[in-house]
Amino acid sequence: MSIVPTEIRTLVVKIGTTLLSGERPFDGQLLEDIVKDLAELKRGRRMNILIVSSGAIGCGMNALGITARPKLLPLKQATAAVGQSILMHYYEALFRTYGAGLKTAQVLLSASDLDSRQTYLNVRNTIKALFDLQNVVPIVNENDSTATEELKFGDNDTLAARIAAKIDADLLIILSDVDGLYDGNPAKDKRAKVIERVSKITPEIEALAGDTVVETSVGGMRTKLAAAKIACAAGLPMVIANGRKPHIISEVLSGSARSTVFGPAREALSHRKRWIAFGRKAAGAVYVDEGARRALINHGKSLLPAGATRVTGTFGVGAGIRVLDAAGKEIARGLVNFSSEDLARILGRKSNEIEAVLGHKDFDEVIHRDNLVIL
Numbered sequence: 001m002s003i004v005p006t007e008i009r010t011l012v013v014k015i016g017t018t019l020l021s022g023e024r025p026f027d028g029q030l031l032e033d034i035v036k037d038l039a040e041l042k043r044g045r046r047m048n049i050l051i052v053s054s055g056a057i058g059c060g061m062n063a064l065g066i067t068a069r070p071k072l073l074p075l076k077q078a079t080a081a082v083g084q085s086i087l088m089h090y091y092e093a094l095f096r097t098y099g100a101g102l103k104t105a106q107v108l109l110s111a112s113d114l115d116s117r118q119t120y121l122n123v124r125n126t127i128k129a130l131f132d133l134q135n136v137v138p139i140v141n142e143n144d145s146t147a148t149e150e151l152k153f154g155d156n157d158t159l160a161a162r163i164a165a166k167i168d169a170d171l172l173i174i175l176s177d178v179d180g181l182y183d184g185n186p187a188k189d190k191r192a193k194v195i196e197r198v199s200k201i202t203p204e205i206e207a208l209a210g211d212t213v214v215e216t217s218v219g220g221m222r223t224k225l226a227a228a229k230i231a232c233a234a235g236l237p238m239v240i241a242n243g244r245k246p247h248i249i250s251e252v253l254s255g256s257a258r259s260t261v262f263g264p265a266r267e268a269l270s271h272r273k274r275w276i277a278f279g280r281k282a283a284g285a286v287y288v289d290e291g292a293r294r295a296l297i298n299h300g301k302s303l304l305p306a307g308a309t310r311v312t313g314t315f316g317v318g319a320g321i322r323v324l325d326a327a328g329k330e331i332a333r334g335l336v337n338f339s340s341e342d343l344a345r346i347l348g349r350k351s352n353e354i355e356a357v358l359g360h361k362d363f364d365e366v367i368h369r370d371n372l373v374i375l
Contacts, residue, residue: 009047011047013052015031037248056080056083059082092104169236177244178221198228235269283321287309314340320334321336335367337368
């Protein structure tokens with residue numbers, strides 16, 4: 001897939017931990033080349049550029065003399081707090097050196113910042129205001145110094161995709177230490193080749209993904225495929241490319257890079273649907289039977305209690321929850337009309353039985369189709 005540079009108005013680039021670590025937990029050698037490339041694009045093509053950067057914990061590990069990634073949450077948060085200012089200093093110094101007046105802005109996010117529709121919109125407005133300044137490159141990272149495990153995005157691949165979808169980016173580039181998604185394990189099979197184009201993420205594609213074993217990293221190919229699902233559903237293509245290669249971003253934009261291009265979907269989700277599907281952390285899940293699965297996927301129906309078989313998690317009315325089929329595969333996300341406690345009481349019931357069971361009935365549907373996103 002060739003991407004015409006003039007079509008790219010807003011570009012999101014995710015720089016992974018594997019590119020920012022070497023013999024030490026953080027090594028900024030490659031970062032200099034990437035920033036040079038981005039600064040040239042920003043000056044020459046006047047495009048909006050946003051970076052989602054890993055590396056805060058690695059920087060903190062360097063500063064504190066820690067060789068193994070912290071596992072206890074308080075130490076992990078403290079390490080991130082030390083490293084975040086160091087990481088931003090790298091970016092500020094590099095863009096000041098190569099950007100001819102370009103400045104950086106730090107944007108730290110927790111998953112809870114996107115749970116509320118209002119704060120979800122505020123994030124978009126803040127980034128838009130930074131773009132309007134024309135000489136600022138926002139640097140986004142998860143707020144590891146305060147986020148608990150329950151409030152984390154989990155990885156910066158997912159964060160990058162969600163932010164790219166939120167700000168209507170034209171392209172998401174995830175830079176890693178591999179050329180893309182391979183049709184086999186290149187470490188074990190010399191005949192393995194990069195898959196140049198993925199139009200749909202099937203179970204067969206997901207089976208090709210493996211996880212990382214890098215001490216300072218939490219991502220892997222599986223998280224990149226999850227990010228691709230988000231990006232493609234939002235109507236923007238995503239590229240996995242090797243950040244160790246010089247001028248890789250320019251090559252991606254010209255269509256000459258050895259990489260994997262995903263999507264996008266033919267119809268992009270509306271912003272509200274994006275928020276329902278990807279803008280908030282799921283508070284729980286409801287399992288559905290085969291009849292309900294077909295009604296949701298094939299006929300665009302609402303989810304009724306008659307088709308619900310099991311509920312997990314604790315949540316209130318209006319929470320975002322996952323919809324799983326009998327095999328446990330996620331098929332949809334939506335805003336639920338019942339608390340987890342009430343939903344457990346009406347599983348398998350007809351809608352006209354709800355009032356008799358609960359003593360009241362505000363809705364016929366567990367999730368109305370207007371508040372449901374098929375994945």
